[in-house]
Amino acid sequence: MDASSNTLQEHEIVDWEAVERSPEFQALVSRKRRFVLGATIFFLVYFMAFILLCGYEPGFMGESVYEGLTVGYVLALTQFIMVWSLGFWYLRKADREFEPLEQKVIEEALAMTRGTSGAARTDAGDARVGTGSVR
Amino acid sequence: MVPVAAVNTTALLFFIPIVGLTLVVTFWASRRAQTATGFYAAGRGITAPQNGFAIAGDYLSAASFLGIAGLIYIYGFDGFLYSIGFLVAFLTVMFLLAERMRNAGKFTIADVLAFRLRERPARVAAAIGTLAVAAFYLIAQMVGAGVLIQALVGIDFALAVLITGGFMLIYVILGGMVATTWVQIIKAVLLMIGILVMSVWVLIKVGSPIELFNRAEANKGGADSTFSLGPGTFLPKPIDTVSLGLALVLGTAGLPHILMRFFTVPNAKAARGSVVWAMVLIGAFYLLTTFIGYGARVFLGPEGVEAAGTGGNLAAPNLAEVLGGDVFLAIITAVAFATILAVVAGLVLSASSAIAHDVWSSIIRKGKDSEKEEVVVAKVAALGIGIIAMAIAIIGGSGLNVSFMVGLAFAIAASANFPALLLALTWRRFNTTGAIAGVLTGTLSAIFLIIVSPKVWPGADSVTGSPIGWELSNPGIVSIPLGFLACYLGTVLTTERGAERSFHELRVRSETGLGAEQAAAH
Numbered sequence: 001m002d003a004s005s006n007t008l009q010e011h012e013i014v015d016w017e018a019v020e021r022s023p024e025f026q027a028l029v030s031r032k033r034r035f036v037l038g039a040t041i042f043f044l045v046y047f048m049a050f051i052l053l054c055g056y057e058p059g060f061m062g063e064s065v066y067e068g069l070t071v072g073y074v075l076a077l078t079q080f081i082m083v084w085s086l087g088f089w090y091l092r093k094a095d096r097e098f099e100p101l102e103q104k105v106i107e108e109a110l111a112m113t114r115g116t117s118g119a120a121r122t123d124a125g126d127a128r129v130g131t132g133s134v135r
Numbered sequence: 136m137v138p139v140a141a142v143n144t145t146a147l148l149f150f151i152p153i154v155g156l157t158l159v160v161t162f163w164a165s166r167r168a169q170t171a172t173g174f175y176a177a178g179r180g181i182t183a184p185q186n187g188f189a190i191a192g193d194y195l196s197a198a199s200f201l202g203i204a205g206l207i208y209i210y211g212f213d214g215f216l217y218s219i220g221f222l223v224a225f226l227t228v229m230f231l232l233a234e235r236m237r238n239a240g241k242f243t244i245a246d247v248l249a250f251r252l253r254e255r256p257a258r259v260a261a262a263i264g265t266l267a268v269a270a271f272y273l274i275a276q277m278v279g280a281g282v283l284i285q286a287l288v289g290i291d292f293a294l295a296v297l298i299t300g301g302f303m304l305i306y307v308i309l310g311g312m313v314a315t316t317w318v319q320i321i322k323a324v325l326l327m328i329g330i331l332v333m334s335v336w337v338l339i340k341v342g343s344p345i346e347l348f349n350r351a352e353a354n355k356g357g358a359d360s361t362f363s364l365g366p367g368t369f370l371p372k373p374i375d376t377v378s379l380g381l382a383l384v385l386g387t388a389g390l391p392h393i394l395m396r397f398f399t400v401p402n403a404k405a406a407r408g409s410v411v412w413a414m415v416l417i418g419a420f421y422l423l424t425t426f427i428g429y430g431a432r433v434f435l436g437p438e439g440v441e442a443a444g445t446g447g448n449l450a451a452p453n454l455a456e457v458l459g460g461d462v463f464l465a466i467i468t469a470v471a472f473a474t475i476l477a478v479v480a481g482l483v484l485s486a487s488s489a490i491a492h493d494v495w496s497s498i499i500r501k502g503k504d505s506e507k508e509e510v511v512v513a514k515v516a517a518l519g520i521g522i523i524a525m526a527i528a529i530i531g532g533s534g535l536n537v538s539f540m541v542g543l544a545f546a547i548a549a550s551a552n553f554p555a556l557l558l559a560l561t562w563r564r565f566n567t568t569g570a571i572a573g574v575l576t577g578t579l580s581a582i583f584l585i586i587v588s589p590k591v592w593p594g595a596d597s598v599t600g601s602p603i604g605w606e607l608s609n610p611g612i613v614s615i616p617l618g619f620l621a622c623y624l625g626t627v628l629t630t631e632r633g634a635e636r637s638f639h640e641l642r643v644r645s646e647t648g649l650g651a652e653q654a655a656a657h
Binding site for chain 2: 007008014016017019020025028029032036039040043044047048050051052054055056058059061062063066067068069070071072073076077079080082083084086087088090091094095099102105106109110
């Protein structure tokens, strides 16, 4: 592991509020939110619509499309396709679009931290930092 | 159809190599399970494909394999709704929690809450949610294991529970997360091969999927048949269908043993990669459940319903016997056993980490204990939880309703854990009181609504069974909004200093991975 270059060291104090305010972070969050929120609303609506149809229109869902193949089964298959498509689409999007933005935020944050080391300490709450700080 | 009395020696012959392999892996893993990161998180060195298989191994319980196949066999399409809900749930996990958990957490879901909330009450709340889900799920799996092994192998219920529990404890205590992960991977591979072989076999015998539907429908049975290629047989009340759908799609994102898996990979990229691997495997598996369920309808017919037992749990093994005789039955039985072992190991590990990491280390010892002590406590906790679960399963016996307890676990996960986690990661104002109110309200309302539900009371088929006239079998549609509402009210009705400020840190960490836990050096 090349620990020092792009990872946070135990002793380094980050001004998290400043990072959150930075244009790089705002760009990342808004890009991500646009995709994730849209996709989440879409799949919840699509899934719940299917469930509502099953619950309230069982007759329609049980109609035959072709012999023993029912409307319900065909719509169920589209749920599988939806899950896999969204999964792979998100992977692509995250690797190509979100990850470079994340790296930019991290680089900026580390530059800020290392450039102004010590001065960035604003108060005790923000000093709770480091790789083992969760505990 | 399945011999219940005689001990099935062929099945035992297939158990031995599978169990032997898992034990070898456990001993190999044991020296890597001595540190806290090794024991809880496998040194964070699991790759995305490995973790994808392990998630599938953790998630596809006997309820998925035997339970859904059985429901489809008896009720037709309605059984398949479970498959779809269980799969779509992974989108919730991927979009809302997987990467954020990996970036901001360490060993348990409580880590994420404790980050910005007051540590001790936040950990208590998270531990309650984790332990409630793990307890109901674990007891359900143990009872299921006992019933199945008794029916399939012919050994006594109590002995079957003890054997299952014994192996589970060996994996977890000796091998920690490394061994548990590999047990899950082995099981996932076996289960995928098993269901694939069985499905292809059914398809070859029947001809085509369309022919499979046609012949299943032709085997529907008499006027009192519950089987249908359309919905509405198993879940006749529409509102119950909706309620179940909600609990399935949100509940997975609150299952501690699934969320814990994201701490085992090196970074967020591997976390999202592993979810997609899991989606492909789990999706393929659930798609094939229809071939098993409808195949059972074709080959076992309406007259096989009784032999398939409660909920049709034995439909899949009975189908295996019809297809491939004793040997194939033995193989499928061994696969079902491996399935149960892997799931219970994952559950015990998540419960013991909540006790050791959250309750013992952070609350009782206030972080002053050594890492070595924490791992020892985790192992003792695993032993204790395992023994209690075995005892409850044996005392409750096969009369404990498995699907009721699994439903309860999902309902609590969706109503208590999911709202608190999601809001801690995304809502700036969220505070400790909100988290505690949400977890308690979600847990208690789910338990209460299940206790008064018609499923539990005598005369289960009539809605008059419930003492307060409650008609819903699945509490999700009420308890999930209640959980969120309690989080909201607890937050806006109180003021707390610090929670909002530390949100800056949690947000930056969880969105970017800056300062995230690193993989242990090899």
